[in-house]
Amino acid sequence: MNRSHVGDDAELYVIGALEPAERAEFEAHLKGCTDCAKRVADASQVATALAMSLPAYEPPHRLGRRLAQADGAQVAPRRRFSLWAVVAATAVAFAGVLGWQDAALYQERARTTVALATIVHSHFRHVTMTSSSVGPAAKVLYARDGAWVYIVVDRPVAGVRAVLWRGATARDAGALQPSGGVSTLFVSDANRPERIVLHEPLGVTASATLTY
């Protein structure tokens, strides 16, 4: 049923005052009525203000875990954090007792260890980067929820930086690190980028579009 308009129902709807049958009818109407959608949008701001005036309760931790499970967000942030902390602390400790070169080498291995450990505990996808010239082959591994990205270029490169795009906003994620025969960059807080572009000092090297 799609009534022409719904009288006062928009305001009653946002505070939960409609009876179940009225609410079902109103929600059906709402799907096709932009005027009522606008009225609900306005009224729901008041409902939010009312909600914020209520005595606040802290939700149980179990609720967050249940929703994260339903969402498929399998990587527990606390675990990733502790892994980072352990590796970083160990790297710092080694830097104190080893020479600089050895410490740098250890830190590079530590970065790789963190990246690989995170990947092992994640569901991820990969995409081959499209090169704008005859450049090196490159690939992006990325978490299905966009939490991290791991960029791998098949040769050592210097001064190549990765820029992460989401909508119209770009973020410089840093320079790729050459190591052995490849260059890599692991971004642990990627924040669901939609596109990754590699820039060398003279221009764009490669890009990839990420899908979720």
Next chain:
Amino acid sequence: MEQTDGELVDGLARDFAAGRQGALAEAYTRFGRLLYTVARNALHDEAAAEDCVHDALLRVWRTPGAYRPERGNLRAFLVTCVRNEAMTMLRSAQRRAVREERFERLEPDTQEGIEVPDHVEARRLRDAMQRLPHQERAALELAYFGNRTQREVASELGVPLGTVKSRLSAAIRRLGAELRVEGTPA
């Protein structure tokens, strides 16, 4: 080149509307405390409030087209969904209680450590409510803070159902106008 919080919330709203993985958990991280507060104040029961938020969020996240940006910002949309879910559960619990002939209105629970808000927005709302016509304020207080149905409000105030609808609608619209006029989006 970091994103602003507003841009992140816009991105979250798009992801949530599309039912993308990660959006549900992120929405809960941002708005969970407020949503749980809405459910808990209506249901006065920890387990019921948990189920209420869980079920309401999951349903709208999994239903294509359930959330559209023209329905308002994501937080306001979710607050409305949880409030409606809570009222459905409350009515159902009350019907069960009536069937079992031990009906009594649920009283506020007594968990210690709850925080009674005294921030600027809460004070603005309280001030705006004080400026409402008495009859509208009485209807809104019974319906929202007292969790009464329209019919219960009508019965308690001794007025026709249509009058209750009009008073509630006018009260919400008047509050919206007051809060917007004061300079900060409601």
